[in-house]
Amino acid sequence: MTGLFDERIRALASESPFTGPETLERRNGQAFATRLGANESVFGPSPKTIEAMARVAADSWMYGDPEQFELREALAEKHGLAAKNIICGVGIDGLLRDLLSVACAPGSRVLTSLGAYPTFGYFATAAGAAIETVPYTADFRQNWQRLTERAQELRPKVLYLTNPDNPTGSYHDAGSLQTVLADVPDDTIVALDEAYCDFAPAEAIPPADLVRPNLLRFRTFSKAYGMAGARIGYVIGDPYAIAQFDKVRDHFAVTRLSQAGAIAALADVDHLKRTIAEVAKAREQLAQVAENLGFAALPSATNFVAIDLGKGGEDCRKIAEDIERRGVFVRRPATEFLNRTLRVTAGTATDIERFGKALRSAVNRLDS
Amino acid sequence: MTGLFDERIRALASESPFTGPETLERRNGQAFATRLGANESVFGPSPKTIEAMARVAADSWMYGDPEQFELREALAEKHGLAAKNIICGVGIDGLLRDLLSVACAPGSRVLTSLGAYPTFGYFATAAGAAIETVPYTADFRQNWQRLTERAQELRPKVLYLTNPDNPTGSYHDAGSLQTVLADVPDDTIVALDEAYCDFAPAEAIPPADLVRPNLLRFRTFSKAYGMAGARIGYVIGDPYAIAQFDKVRDHFAVTRLSQAGAIAALADVDHLKRTIAEVAKAREQLAQVAENLGFAALPSATNFVAIDLGKGGEDCRKIAEDIERRGVFVRRPATEFLNRTLRVTAGTATDIERFGKALRSAVNRLDS
Numbered sequence A, B: 001m002t003g004l005f006d007e008r009i010r011a012l013a014s015e016s017p018f019t020g021p022e023t024l025e026r027r028n029g030q031a032f033a034t035r036l037g038a039n040e041s042v043f044g045p046s047p048k049t050i051e052a053m054a055r056v057a058a059d060s061w062m063y064g065d066p067e068q069f070e071l072r073e074a075l076a077e078k079h080g081l082a083a084k085n086i087i088c089g090v091g092i093d094g095l096l097r098d099l100l101s102v103a104c105a106p107g108s109r110v111l112t113s114l115g116a117y118p119t120f121g122y123f124a125t126a127a128g129a130a131i132e133t134v135p136y137t138a139d140f141r142q143n144w145q146r147l148t149e150r151a152q153e154l155r156p157k158v159l160y161l162t163n164p165d166n167p168t169g170s171y172h173d174a175g176s177l178q179t180v181l182a183d184v185p186d187d188t189i190v191a192l193d194e195a196y197c198d199f200a201p202a203e204a205i206p207p208a209d210l211v212r213p214n215l216l217r218f219r220t221f222s223k224a225y226g227m228a229g230a231r232i233g234y235v236i237g238d239p240y241a242i243a244q245f246d247k248v249r250d251h252f253a254v255t256r257l258s259q260a261g262a263i264a265a266l267a268d269v270d271h272l273k274r275t276i277a278e279v280a281k282a283r284e285q286l287a288q289v290a291e292n293l294g295f296a297a298l299p300s301a302t303n304f305v306a307i308d309l310g311k312g313g314e315d316c317r318k319i320a321e322d323i324e325r326r327g328v329f330v331r332r333p334a335t336e337f338l339n340r341t342l343r344v345t346a347g348t349a350t351d352i353e354r355f356g357k358a359l360r361s362a363v364n365r366l367d368s
Helices: A021-028 A047-061 A069-079 A091-103 A118-126 A144-154 A174-183 A239-245 A256-267 A269-292 A313-325 A349-367 B021-028 B047-061 B069-079 B091-103 B118-126 B144-154 B174-183 B239-245 B256-267 B269-292 B313-325 B349-367
Strands: A086-089 A109-113 A130-134 A158-162 A189-193 A215-220 A233-237 A304-308 A341-345 B086-089 B109-113 B130-134 B158-162 B189-193 B215-220 B233-237 B304-308 B341-345
Touching (some): A021 B069, A047 A256, A047 B047, A047 B256, A069 A086, A069 A256, A069 B021, A086 A239, A091 A118, A091 A158, A091 A189, A109 A118, A109 A144, A144 A174, A174 A189, A256 A269, A256 B047, A269 A349, B069 B233, B086 B091, B086 B239, B091 B118, B091 B233, B091 B239, B109 B118, B109 B144, B174 B189, B313 B341
Parallel strands (some): B109 B130, B109 B158, B158 B189
Antiparallel strands (some): A086 A233, A215 A233, A304 A341, B086 B233
């Protein structure tokens, strides 16, 4: 089998950028009672989304519209843009894959933060790109200034930024993006992942009609809209850039149900507002849980809170594993420095109580 | 924007391998009364699938299992294989994209039939591969002998075969595949697209446990299971080959609803049998319609019938467009030679009657 598969692929390990909670459940031989590890919305999709998906389930014999026309029209209206500024895909994950397909060839360089969303690196590696990283600052923020300077030196095909940031919850204000755009090379694509933008303060998010030839903004229905399992996201950008996606993307990949569900979700502004309010409340509760145990909760502009355990990676790993054994699914970033934090998604009061108990027990066990 | 996007991508046109019926509807300003152009199953998904999808719609806030564990277990049982022989993806389209990502790099060569499923060529081009083709035989069959000979000369990374064939409906028997496997180079992956296998005579389909290091068999829930809009397919192969997909695929891309729907579909063998029987009946009715108008219907081992209009491509184009204007969605292959055929999907008696009337009117109009 020497010559089967491309050389660069044969050298890679077979693994997902994230281990799914179902895999952990099978491994542990028990289901999670509390699922706060994947930044999903326990507050669920809009009832109107659920209704729309159930209603069109019988239509699943038909392929979904490969242009996602109605959804793109609805998104264009929401953002004050044209449909040609928008492309849909199978969540931000799928759209990052598309981006790396159009931007890179084997040997291309891409730039991001050390510890940023692993799926970007996963698809960059699959595309044969070399990934360069810049560490987070000591206060758990992406170092946009250093990233920009490095982009000037490196001239990467893609500079990947997330705002607000995952896995820290921190954010940069809209003006910072303008500075990045002014200073990065014209032939570097700034891929701005705004998965968590709905939870952020207004000052963090540039106006939706900020369109530049080298700026692509990634949005999703997975977080505030509570549709992670329906796989649907979109990119906002310059029409020329958006048109590149149509050269490589799987046009039919967004399911018929997901399209119907997303259109219904956009129409239910009240559900979105309720979710955002619930998340804000949960963030405070999570911060309180952390503080009661003597830990700092990092300020969060997202639907999760990163808790700084202030302990080395090994202790933090033991705590995370212990919490998992106690039936609570949370994540610990894998990267050096960030791996002293636990990333806990906003949940119901019951979820947070269960997490708090598990964390307390895990810490006591470690200290004993 | 000179340096934005990879050079090979900038050179491509922005277009889908297929224009969706919704796009045609918007262009024509009217909805299709009859939808027989995308080889979907008008007989629908199993009621159990519809019920399962509706039931889990509210769970869409959770990502689907990235291992598709339960579904793969069910498929392994169905085929008498192990789960490690199976990988799931967003339909065969998405899995072909994965294949081309793992098998090719820019400059690789792939081989297929001239006029074979365009999505294979689309993703091959996106991967930077050079596509070589071998024409169909005069009796509308893929020329497996010539393809094998050409593979020996060319040593392509992938040889893409479909059996039964789309868009002709013809098939090769299981023994022919053995001959291909014996004769192609060991480092050529034989990608066998079996999307239509459920409709084929038993002699066409090799046993499911025919596993070879360089053989990958593509299956789907889009056709006989009536779940095209749910985007779910799988590949059967050698564990080493299957593991390569995990290096590049979008692990979370198959929706939670689709996984639940597919598991329910596998359990409803009666619905599958009914669909296959309905399709067989419809094929006969479509052949009758063609013969009544003096045209030959090609023998079909699929859920569609290719009607040989025996006219040049230009006349055939006019007929196809006229049928479309009369509210009936069918496809005409784009490639020279095959473009004298119309590809008509199995439908209800009403669908077929409408198609027959539209075809008669279109032919009369052309002759007048």
